[in-house]
Amino acid sequence: MLKPMRYIDEYRDPALARKLLDEIRRKALHHWTIMEICGGQTHSIIRNGIDQLLPDTLELVHGPGCPVCVTPLESIERALAIAAREEVIFTSFGDMLRVPGNARDLFMVRSAGGDVRIVFSPLDALQIARDNPLKEVVFFAVGFETTAPANAMAVWQAAREGINNFTVLVSQVMVPPAMRAILSSPDNRVQGFLAAGHVCAVMGYEEYEPVAREFQVPIVPTGFEPVELLAGILKTVELLEEGKAEVVNCYGRVVSRAGNPVAQETIRNVFEVSDRQWRGIGLIPGSGLGLRESYARFDAEKRFNVTNISAEESPLCMSGRVLQGMLKPDGCPAFAKECTPQHPLGATMVSSEGACAAYYKYNITVS
């Protein structure tokens, strides 16, 4: 028999999962709608069929925490324009390559001769820049507070080493402003949140306490494995049933109240808060990060002069409503019809963390 894998199998224990489910069924006396913020959590929920195992009184809605999904179309179009340039090596996390712009994606740019490479870390992109001094190396810096420290670190190192052929195309976003936007919407249905575990690992959960107080919602930082998700859901249900709008940490093995101060300082050194467009949602003030003036020379938008490129979303795509928890992916009229992973209309169908892709992959109704 194969040995169990430490730090993973404990959190996938079926017996423990059943116990938590029983407890959730016992505690959930009313109907509650809970949003998991993070796309990684959505994926784990659907992959393990956790939504099928919950009582009917609990509804999970899937939040905007997939960086690929919320990167605005205009950033994609700018990436495509930069990647097509002869002097450029364009580097990106793999998921972004399949996100369609208006007419093409990065794979198509690559097949037309563009040098587009998948990297697993921005520091790998920086190494490519060191190795190719005659090329312009651009990294597509997308993501939430989780990717921001490493992305900031790459820029900081480039500055320190005087690497001038490295720039970043920034589309960094942050969770708390998006939560406020969702909770402020007149159509909001969300009554409690599973906060994104890895975002909280960086930022801590102190910054969620004012959100919980102001909007009277419980917020529970939660991990990604089935047992952790169920523990997070159970705690959220308990808080909802008790009427407590508090932040309670259910991801203690990774998250502390203050987070990771070194990572936060790295972010602050390189980035500053900015307004940011979210794909499908629109402009959320103060929801993004942009390069500080002192690092402006590493801004790919400026170096390649693409700030004039803008783009319009497909009118059929309802990913904005999906991302705000107002619509389930299979409630969209285009789901699995005009919109499939092969022919995605919006990014939620593209990313492996996207709610629509997760539904399509794991959850098409079994007859």
Add this chain to the structure above:
Amino acid sequence: MTIAPICPAPIMQHETVQMAHGAGGRLSQALMQRVFMPHLHNSFLDLLDDQAKLDLPPGKTAFTTDTYVVSPIFFPGGNIGELAVNGTVNDLAVGGARALYLSAGFVLEEGLPLAELETIVKSMAEAARQAGVMIVTGDTKVVGKGQCDRMFINTSGIGSIREGVTLSCQNLKPGDSIILSGTVGDHGMAIMTSREGLSFQSQITSDCAALNGMIGSILDELPFAIHAMRDPTRGGVAATLNELAQSSSVGIEINESTIPVKPDVRGACELLGIDPLHVANEGKLVVVVTAGDAENALDLMRSFDLGRDAVLIGSVVDDHPGMVVMRTVYGSRRIIDLPLGEQLPRIC
């Protein structure tokens, strides 16, 4: 003093592949004599004809072809040459054929060290010997630096199909059992983790192997109980099961708890966010067998080294034709879909 004029003779001893090695002239001959023939020679190749003239046994003949473009060409547990022999032998074997003869076509990149080519040719000869097949005809072309990635190999194979055996992916019947010969994802993750740019320290080795010995034994013992066999290469077990379900218009149900995955492979898959069911194998077998003979098939497979971890992973059902559904360890069900597109660099 006078110096005798010397005509500059062309260099004949090269350490690397030159364009002239593929031009059909003297260097082509030298390559043949120095690198290929010492390892591959047999009564067919020795004739140096443009074709092999074969006597085939009576009955049905199986014929298959595959092209190997794996990068890197040397990987933990094997190389492109072994893969090119074993892969084509396996494609014949899963159709119920005894693999007999292979062809080998090489596309070499200018500048490839001849020592590397020789290592690869040597392991092709060894793999062919182990699988009991002969490489009876071949071809070599050279392309300019940068026009291919070191080396591509095409192998085609001919085999004779066993009397009375009719294996087909259209043969699945509700009630059939599905057996997997061992751990999933070894080959794909060996390639992935040895690839440039991913600084993994891992012991994952490819499972690259010829399955014809084990398959032959299964078909000798249970010729009528086996409905279909496939080697789950690109797209992994997920793709193979989907193809079987679609071809036979039946449903397939598997149990998550039964799928064997090595800890290293699982760890690498976890880190990279890849489902081991979607990862390529090069020495694994999926067998669809009547339920009554499933235990016999399992026992038989477990008596082989290549099948010692063989396990019953699921069954064929009437429901959801064309679809593969997995029961998770939590009791929920999810669809196992075809992998979408590129998950890994070139793996075979």
